[in-house]
Amino acid sequence: MMSTIDLRGRVLGVRELRHLLPRAEFDVATAVETVRPLCEDVRHRGAEALYDLGERFDGVRPTRLRVPAEVLVAALDTLAPDVRAALEESIRRARIVHEDQRRTTTTTTVAEGGTVSERWVPVDRVGLYVPGGRAVYPSSVVMNVVPAQIAEVGSLAVASPPQRENTGVFAGYPHPTVLAACALLGVDEVYAVGGAQAVAAFAYGFTDGEGEDAMVAEPVNLVTGPGNVYVTAAKRLLKGLIGIDSEAGTTEIAVLADDSADPVHVAADLISQAEHDPYAASVLVTDSPALAEAVAAAVERRVPATKHAERVRTALTGPQSGVVLVDDLERGLDVVNAYAAEHLEIQTRDAAAVAARVRNAGAVFVGAYSPVSLGDYIAGSNHVLPTGGCACHSSGLSVQSFLRGIHVVDYNRAALQEVAHHVVTLSQAEDLPAHGEAVTARFDAS
Known part of the structure; x- marks a missing residue:
């Protein structure tokens, strides 16, 4: 075989x-050209485009784009006890492993009066994608959400395709097991949006409805999670506007x-x-x-x-x-x-x-x-991992994926004066003399 x-x-x-x-x-490059008009449609028409695209690609027009709180509660209430127990154990173990990935601020004294610190700051808002095509992936909810929560991301949203097979209270929404996993993790911002349009919705944000009852989905800074070639293509297309974990x-x-x-x-x-x-x-x-x-x-x-x-x-x-x-x-x-x-x-x-x-x-x-x-x-461990040979330069999803390292430079007058001549020398070597003058200006006689 x-x-x-x-x-x-x-x-x-x-x-x-x-x-x-x-x-x-x-072939992501070809797929990019396929998803480009879809992403532009979401950019310009917002929620209306998302409803239309859900009907076109998922075979169902979502009842509402944001899953109501009562639907999340119903999903958890109707979850089979053995599935709930397995998900709870998956969450518990993922938290144990990912807790040990926390980063702490480090401060290095480079010279007397001169320090450089690295401060780890979580991304402000992330969009977590959970696929829903040939299979159901509540495990991907766990793998995306747990490290984001431990990184203390300020705001997170989950998107997953609406399922045409759903009936009753779940009609027009993602698979109930996916919704139940979100509820177990305390995630209440969940959208019935799949595919490339979900990435575009995260990137551009959208407003659903009008007036006081309008629901506003703010754009995110980072999108993570696996998906098909069109999800990957949308990530590539919109990278820069958003950060991405990888092109899975x-x-x-x-x-x-x-x-x-x-x-x-x-x-x-x-x-x-x-x-x-x-x-x-x-x-x-x-x-x-x-x-x-x-x-x-x-x-x-x-x-x-x-x-x-x-x-x-x-x-x-x-x-x-x-x-x-x-x-x-x-x-x-x-x-x-x-x-x-x-x-x-x-x-x-x-x-x-x-x-x-x-x-x-x-x-x-x-x-x-x-x-x-x-x-x-x-x-x-985390199952959102680099594919296609990218493991030679990239890592899987972790707490680190949701953090940014910020260098904080703190030199006093004496520490700067000690190295001023080196700054001047290097600025001249690079033919950028104003760089050196920005230092010497601090010591010129006034």
Whole structure:
């Protein structure tokens, strides 16, 4: 089912590996041109455009753009007890992990009378996007909201697509489980808006209604959260007007395994991520041809039995998925570091030591009992992670994503006078003499 790339007997550099390894095609540039008129429509027509676009793309015209408080309460009241318990545990563990990411102000004394401090300030307002296409993602509510709350963001709003299948009190609103997750977290500003138009709504803000009853959604400073190619395209288009966490692509898993790995475990993990999307990427890197064959056999047995078999089969047989054979784990580490997977599992002997040598991955899952799905829901880690090889330069969502470091420079007269000649010298070297004069003016005789 999965194609094989045989790299045995070849010592390749990063450039060659990146060219040879499977990767999902993700044409954001073309999608930008598709979403540009949609975003402009939201910019100019505001709420009316959002209602029209919801009807056009989600098949339902939202009852109201902002979900009423009583609907959020109803979602939580009708949430299945086991789902509520699981979400509460997910929130608890996420808070434990993200609390330890808090930053504190640091002050460095550079010279007597001269200090530089770094002060961490939360973003004023953020928009958190929760997708709602092929699956329901209350877990993405948790992953977006928890770090924003711990960063002490002043104002946050969630947007998720209205669901055409909803009935009763939930008709025209996002999935009730998503709404219940918002209620559990104390988020009361939730909008029934999906896709690129949600990003535009966050970026431009809008007013729904007229007069005293009008609802005003203020623009945000930052938009985070995963989504399809059109959500990503809107992020790219509007970046600058807003900050973004990343340009997220389809999900991907890489598994680095040797002959000690259980092929059933590996097959199940590859399938688990393939179930997200027909373009999801599942890659096995191994130095064991016998394991590769056993995994292939397990995949063939398991795929027909899984609920989303057609979607999974499309993902696993696509050019973005495959088995990569290497000579040894040393070469395997070269491959996974070049691939820079969103999720990387290490299923080898001495997995912790191997994992410690990984430099490029959104998140690393160590050993037989740390599957990616644990991280998707309840490990305490964040599942909003860099895709498409971006893990070689970017990190997943964290408290840090919602903070800005501000340098505070505080020099007294003596400390400035001590280095004034250096400022003058460097300003002259750069042919910017007024820079130096801004310092010497403070010491010229009056």
